Amino acid sequence: MPNKVNKGEWAELFVFLKALSDGKIFAADERLNKIEHLFYTILSALNLHEDFKKEYIRDSNSNCIILEENGRELLRVPIQEFKQSADILLKAIQNGKGTFEIPEIEPLLTKLKVDKIKASNDSKKDIIFKIHDHFTGTQPFIGFSIKSYIGSKPTLLNASGATRIHYRCSSDVSEKLREQVHSISTKNKIKDRIQCLKENKVELIFDSLPNSTFERNLQMIDYRMPEILAYLFLTSYSVNGKSVSDVVKNYCQLYNEDMELVEYKVKDLLVAIALGMEPNSKWSGLEDANGGYIVVKEDGEILCYHIYDRNKLREYLYRNTKFDSPSSKRTGAGMFFSENEQEKFSLTVQIRF
Incomplete structure (x- = not known):
């Protein structure tokens, strides 16, 4: 066949x-x-x-x-x-x-x-x-x-149920506001839904990663990484182009974080995803692709980053990736849901080149 x-x-x-x-x-x-x-x-x-x-x-x-x-x-x-x-x-x-x-x-x-x-x-x-x-x-x-x-352009981290992030709301969300948010069906509807919440004085606060495997994998990189990734992804909806480097810069300014420290941890995250870490599989911290990373360019030229060139790979990934909005219909992103009698909001992370 x-x-x-x-x-x-x-x-x-x-x-x-x-x-x-x-x-x-x-x-x-x-x-x-x-x-x-x-x-x-x-x-x-x-x-x-x-x-x-x-x-x-x-x-x-x-x-x-x-x-x-x-x-x-x-x-x-x-x-x-x-x-x-x-x-x-x-x-x-x-x-x-x-x-x-x-x-x-x-x-x-x-x-x-x-x-x-x-x-x-x-x-x-x-x-x-x-x-x-x-x-x-x-x-x-x-x-x-x-x-x-x-x-x-390829995807680095594919959106799935495993990459879902839950946020809680800073104040009560009325049924009217909930319906108003869900009724937004513009081209950039998730961005516009988040903006609608802001205009109604409702902030999204990181609550949890429902997939415990993905949460643990992120904690292998840094114990705060689940929270950092959650706020980076949320920040990406207000950054033109959503490039990871631009989002990190905006996030650090918005949340008064140490730029050098966050950059370092995000580069660690990108390399981990590229070489070994899968959201839905328990990760030991070791790199499955122990040789490195091969890139096929548009014209068919093939180049690689060997494990010896780790710093070049870190910079390449950091400069060339962006946060992406996957299909909300497929992932259920941009929707309210109730959990333990509390209103929560869901987003689904995807990172691509």
Whole structure:
């Protein structure tokens, strides 16, 4: 059955083909520009299953990619075929919409025994490469998270029931005001609903994160992080563009917080999300994507932030992410609800590039 997946998932296959055909991935600076003198040599890619291990080894001597299963060679494919397929895949991703098939690529996938494009949902590792580490002289297998800009900007933290935040109201909300707020259905209705509350002298005060796993994960970064994130997201509705850096600045001014301290903690949060932390899975503080972060640019150039470049990754994420308003119909955001005879208001956090 042909693969039918979205652009982000096809981009994972694109990285697999292009990295193996190029034999290296260049590092990026904090502005996502290529660092010409710094790259990571790709020796192979790994595909792990419960019963067997498939390794795709780049052999420069024969100009082939060798497929080994549990250490036994199965076939050789010319590197040129990988390059041509990567070019076909890039054009298809650029032109594709929603979830779609790419029939031209299926014969190669069958030959390579690639039966699934999509990575496991419970892992931030989208791909595992064996690299030559120029810093240590070793050749480790390391996992990378992949984000693609081909076609549309990716999401860093997806909105879900797990990312919901509850706020209590600073004063009683009358039935009339409740109905007035819920009746607002403008293009920016959540922003306008919050503004309506302000105009009626009602402030939103952080109450809780109903998902205890997400709350604990945030507390692994900083015990105050649930509260900080709640007020950052609330502040974002009054900041044009909602860029994380601008929201942090406004939040610190509004709540008289230490800008340097909050910036540091927010960068920690962004890196944690990028490399390991999932809202609905208990997080140990360790990074699942232990190699770093691969970015696919709109033109198909692939660059990476290795774990050694952590400061560059922190700056890149901080400068290039923004808070986002997910669909209120899908998430139930921007609505009042009653809990323990108290009126509360719900918002759902999403962060994207």
